[in-house]
Amino acid sequence: MKINILGCYAATPRSFTNPSAQVLEIQNNLFLIDCAEGTQVQLRRNKIRFSRIRHIFISHLHGDHFYGLIGLVSTFRLLNRDTELHIYGPKGIKEIITLQLKLANSWTNFPLIFHELTSKQPELIYEDDRVSVSTIPLKHRIYTNGFLFKEKLGDRKLLRDKAEEYNIDYTLFKSLKKGKDVVSEDGKLISNHLVTVEPSPPKSYAYCSDTVFDLDIVPLIKGVTVLYHESTFLEVDTELAFPTRHSTAKQAATIAKEAGVEKLILGHYSTRYDNIEKFRIEAETIFSDVILADDGKEIIVE
Amino acid sequence: MKINILGCYAATPRSFTNPSAQVLEIQNNLFLIDCAEGTQVQLRRNKIRFSRIRHIFISHLHGDHFYGLIGLVSTFRLLNRDTELHIYGPKGIKEIITLQLKLANSWTNFPLIFHELTSKQPELIYEDDRVSVSTIPLKHRIYTNGFLFKEKLGDRKLLRDKAEEYNIDYTLFKSLKKGKDVVSEDGKLISNHLVTVEPSPPKSYAYCSDTVFDLDIVPLIKGVTVLYHESTFLEVDTELAFPTRHSTAKQAATIAKEAGVEKLILGHYSTRYDNIEKFRIEAETIFSDVILADDGKEIIVE
Numbered sequence: 001m002k003i004n005i006l007g008c009y010a011a012t013p014r015s016f017t018n019p020s021a022q023v024l025e026i027q028n029n030l031f032l033i034d035c036a037e038g039t040q041v042q043l044r045r046n047k048i049r050f051s052r053i054r055h056i057f058i059s060h061l062h063g064d065h066f067y068g069l070i071g072l073v074s075t076f077r078l079l080n081r082d083t084e085l086h087i088y089g090p091k092g093i094k095e096i097i098t099l100q101l102k103l104a105n106s107w108t109n110f111p112l113i114f115h116e117l118t119s120k121q122p123e124l125i126y127e128d129d130r131v132s133v134s135t136i137p138l139k140h141r142i143y144t145n146g147f148l149f150k151e152k153l154g155d156r157k158l159l160r161d162k163a164e165e166y167n168i169d170y171t172l173f174k175s176l177k178k179g180k181d182v183v184s185e186d187g188k189l190i191s192n193h194l195v196t197v198e199p200s201p202p203k204s205y206a207y208c209s210d211t212v213f214d215l216d217i218v219p220l221i222k223g224v225t226v227l228y229h230e231s232t233f234l235e236v237d238t239e240l241a242f243p244t245r246h247s248t249a250k251q252a253a254t255i256a257k258e259a260g261v262e263k264l265i266l267g268h269y270s271t272r273y274d275n276i277e278k279f280r281i282e283a284e285t286i287f288s289d290v291i292l293a294d295d296g297k298e299i300i301v302e
Numbered sequence: 303m304k305i306n307i308l309g310c311y312a313a314t315p316r317s318f319t320n321p322s323a324q325v326l327e328i329q330n331n332l333f334l335i336d337c338a339e340g341t342q343v344q345l346r347r348n349k350i351r352f353s354r355i356r357h358i359f360i361s362h363l364h365g366d367h368f369y370g371l372i373g374l375v376s377t378f379r380l381l382n383r384d385t386e387l388h389i390y391g392p393k394g395i396k397e398i399i400t401l402q403l404k405l406a407n408s409w410t411n412f413p414l415i416f417h418e419l420t421s422k423q424p425e426l427i428y429e430d431d432r433v434s435v436s437t438i439p440l441k442h443r444i445y446t447n448g449f450l451f452k453e454k455l456g457d458r459k460l461l462r463d464k465a466e467e468y469n470i471d472y473t474l475f476k477s478l479k480k481g482k483d484v485v486s487e488d489g490k491l492i493s494n495h496l497v498t499v500e501p502s503p504p505k506s507y508a509y510c511s512d513t514v515f516d517l518d519i520v521p522l523i524k525g526v527t528v529l530y531h532e533s534t535f536l537e538v539d540t541e542l543a544f545p546t547r548h549s550t551a552k553q554a555a556t557i558a559k560e561a562g563v564e565k566l567i568l569g570h571y572s573t574r575y576d577n578i579e580k581f582r583i584e585a586e587t588i589f590s591d592v593i594l595a596d597d598g599k600e601i602i603v604e
Contacts, residue, residue: 013342040339041317041340063372067376070365100365100398104364142407
């Protein structure tokens with residue numbers, strides 16, 4: 001599982017920082033999460049192949065999370081994309097994008113499929129053989145969802161040496177991976193656990209931005225491998241957090257601790273701070289495994 | 303008169319080039335012309351004060367000319383702007399911008415005034431004491447206007463030494479600048495031409511992008527000081543120009559020559575070319591005073 005941070009600063013793009021956008025690579029899917037102005041340039045700079053992106057998840061309709069979407073959709077068109085593009089986001093996103101395409105008299109050649117979200121309850125919005133995506137309803141100034149990406153439990157891992165030692169025909173390997181007992185070439189029933197081991201535990205990623213401090217999300221993200229939780233402010237500016245429905249680094253760490261996650265990524269920093277290291281220091285007073293998001297950073301989760 | 307090129311490449315923004323946007327400084331006005339994705343970052347990089355921009359002119363609703371507008375409007379809001387912002391552009395631009403502000407639940411605090419254009423005839427769209435702006439109807443794939451910025455003839459220039467020599471009271475200097483004859487302290491009638499000279503000839507700037515090669519615009523831009531004319535292609539790719547309603551460098555130079563302009567700025571280069579110097583070489587076979595636009599370039603017209 002790999003997370004490429006394309007942008008992780010709040011509010012306006014600046015000369016050398018970008019607002020929210022990131023790419024999650026999970027089980028051969030490349031999911032784009034949020035898409036602020038400049039995202040397509042950040043994709044190029046980070047050498048991410050545009051054609052591999054088939055699903056885009058937009059948390060909410062504040063500009064620093066989606067103003068780059070129309071440009072990216074238009075660029076897909078210029079690149080002669082023909083594969084489907086799925087966009088998941090709040091109701092209204094379809095009207096914004098289609099209105100702009102219509103006025104430019106430039107409809108896409110590829111199927112552009114909108115999945116507009118309105119529910120205030122968590123819901124499954126994408127699923128394939130290996131991964132599922134659900135919403136995490138967040139409390140912000142406007143309708144907002146986080147997203148929970150979960151790997152499914154994979155096949156059992158075959159111990160090939162053992163399988164050969166027990167003289168099992170290779171045509172039965174698939175059954176072994178599915179957990180079945182099989183009969184060897186010698187006619188013996190071989191118990192599955194002798195030749196396979198447990199699959200890797202499935203990993204999961206929860207993206208929570210933007211949100212006020214909200215313990216209600218804890219049950220939804222319980223035990224996830226990696227939590228990205230916004231930390232717009234430091235505690236010193238805590239009086240700004242609630243009115244703007246944002247969180248502090250300490251609050252983000254409290255959510256991480258309560259949910260028992262493995263790692264916490266902080267991001268969505270207000271541009272008022274000169275040194276993001278302060279966010280780590282504050283969060284680490286509550287939770288130990290903190291990663292600071294930064295534009296261009298690649299976070300690999302083994 | 304000064305032109306800051308913020309972006310001058312066609313189609314998609316790339317890691318190190320930007321689509322159309324430029325700032326024209328003329329008679330103390332700072333006019334933003336087109337506003338592609340990334341324009342607000344380019345304004346910062348070029349150290350242009352956001353607050354001085356009061357009028358934005360959008361040629362047409364293709365993304366590479368206006369996808370940065372909503373982000374800039376939102377940033378003006380975050381910067382607590384309170385002065386009026388006027389936006390001139392094709393009908394539909396108001397709906398696009400207001401829809402996005404509405405869905406973000408973030409109306410602007412400053413007056414945001416749209417001037418939607420629909421006429422296919424040239425029209426005066428802005429005027430103050432010192433400058434006027436008119437449309438230049440262009441032929442492109444969708445409704446498009448160029449813009450003609452013209453200084454007005456200023457006051458006559460006072461020869462202060464001469465005025466003192468003729469013993470003219472300073473309270474009459476304003477009348478002298480307006481071309482009137484005045485009476486000196488000695489009671490003599492002083493002819494205006496003895497103490498003033500002609501004002502500087504007014505400068506003018508024509509922005510023509512995007513457009514097919516179109517001699518119909520020649521009378522509208524006759525004798526302008528500086529013409530910016532798109533040159534998406536080189537002659538070698540001339541078969542691409544007409545179907546896409548774009549021009550070649552040679553065609554841009556032909557327009558410059560026919561209109562008898564003083565200087566030609568080329569831009570809106572297709573990203574298929576590795577070296578924009580080829581555009582200059584091609585244009586100079588037709589017209590001698592060619593300037594290549596490039597991102598970050600400042601062009602001062604004395």
